[in-house]
Amino acid sequence: MQEEQKLSILKDIIAIQSVNDHEKDVAVYLKQLFDETGIKNDILPLGDSKTRANLVAEIGNGKPVLAISGHMDVVEVDADRWDTDPFTLTEKDGNLYGRGATDMKAGLVAMVIAMLELKESGAKIPGTIRLLATAGEEVGMPGAKAFKDQGYMDDVDALLITEPSGIYRAIYANKGELNVTVKSAGKAAHSSMPYLGNNAVEHLIAVLQKIKTEVKDITADFNNDVLGKTVINIDTIKGGNQVNAIPSAAEAEINIRTIPEFDNAKIWTKLQDIVNAYNASGTGEITITVGMDVTPISGNSDSKLLKDIQRIAAPFVSSDKLSDDERQKLRAEAKAVGIQNYTPGEIIAEGVPGGTDASQLIINQPVGFDFVMYGPGNNTPHQDNEFVPKSQFLNFINIYKQLFMEFGI
Known part of the structure; x- marks a missing residue:
């Protein structure tokens, strides 16, 4: 898939105004992409709502099962406070602006494109990659709860949430x-x-x-x-x-x-x-x-998923350019989690105060499960002029492709 097509998919998803609702419109769009590529998928209605739904899609088969998850909803927006139309993906100075660009349509789309490209290439997946695209994460997490109640997590060996962590951080615990x-x-x-x-x-x-x-x-x-x-x-x-x-x-x-x-x-x-x-x-x-x-989640700092991410993403991290300010912040963050001699270029494994859909998806296994949050984005979620670096969005597609191929090995 060419870069232009990847950006076009993200642009289409950003344009769908799934502000605390209308996730079904996102699911319908994704279903069309999966259907065209021959990927098994289903739209799952959420209660009696005609506008809210989850979507599940799978590539590969058998064990192990890696669940990958992202939410389709976004938060409210005050368009008058934006420098651009929040529902039109706008590229400026290497960044992609739009509501949900960081939280978290870039992470969702990166996973989807990785699945599409692997399917198109005919790659044999060692195990199952199961996408759980959720509704309502921002308010109440009904989508994640429905997936858990319907048994989609019962056979899962590890869970990847692609909320925005940035490329330098892999999150395995949240309050x-x-x-x-x-x-x-x-x-x-x-x-x-x-x-x-x-x-x-x-x-x-x-x-x-x-x-x-x-x-x-x-x-x-x-x-x-x-x-x-x-x-x-x-x-x-x-x-x-x-x-x-x-x-x-x-x-x-x-x-x-x-x-x-x-x-x-x-x-x-x-x-x-x-x-x-x-x-x-x-x-x-x-x-x-x-x-x-x-529910608070505390995963496994020695998990295979976390170690795979740190190994696979390392070349992408080392090629990223950092300002002196960013380097200092990363060193301070690393020190706070016990890494005394941190060199920017490593991926910090840590916890965060905010929650994710993992709190519902693994509510029965909140401690010690193989869970990682790792996705494109920065500290602009819910803010005016939310954005994601273009290079980061594209890099994560490649990271996910390699991760999906190697997780089951």
Whole structure:
């Protein structure tokens, strides 16, 4: 496949406005490519939605099975803040601009093109390469959950997620995420007669303080060598209507980044205990609900998949040009994960605080599974003027082709 055709496929995918929906349009486009090349594939509806769907495609057969996954949705965009049309792939100074260019249509398309080229070449794949293209990763991960529930991960030996890591980093662990909404119900009254009411804001503040203090205390002794400690933040808060009225309602949202050593289930149990004790001790009426619930993942730093990536990608890494600033940042990052004598050109294996679809796909095997996140991109996900370096996108296609051929050997 010529470079122009590869860029054309990415351009077509970027043009599909799959903003938290309409992933089926992406799946239909990919299905056409696979059908034309003779690759077995299926579009899998997601619930009753007419606009959301997953797509599965396979090359090769038998064991081992390498699942490769990327999501088809993107986040909202404020087009007025972009220098270019966010849904028109635009090349400038060696970079490709567009919504989803980094997160994560470049990674998805690179995998697809690698599969197409291997099929067209007649290469014999040692094992099975199974693409799981998901819907809804950005909000709730329903696509990944459906793949897991439908058994597509049951026979999988390793999982590659092509979220943006950049070429110098291979990610094998990520923190979990627990988003909790805390609501306080009270009774309104005139502020000159507070004894006639029940101040929902004051109860909310009190219980939030207990939650933050007690969660920090109970998780203080738990640490993951790669991911660090549990992090808890109170991120939104609202309540009351005016300054001379006792508020009857208030609510806040808490974001907790979790680690396997003290996972989401343990955190949730602790939060329920705190709220139940608070309600039993006075006049407070506090309720809590969970929004996002992403399992922390800690893979295997000695896995075959990780070692294969580091070996196969090495020539591409060494040919990449780095500024002095970038070299310094990489050295600092390497030192943070215990690599004291890092030479830019090596691929750093590390963990990240953010989650991926892996949290649903390998939810039953969150520790020790052969999992790596490695894909084209940079630190512009969800940002205005999101982009991916053109050379990186093209290099990853070749990295994936070689990886798919050698994983089963």
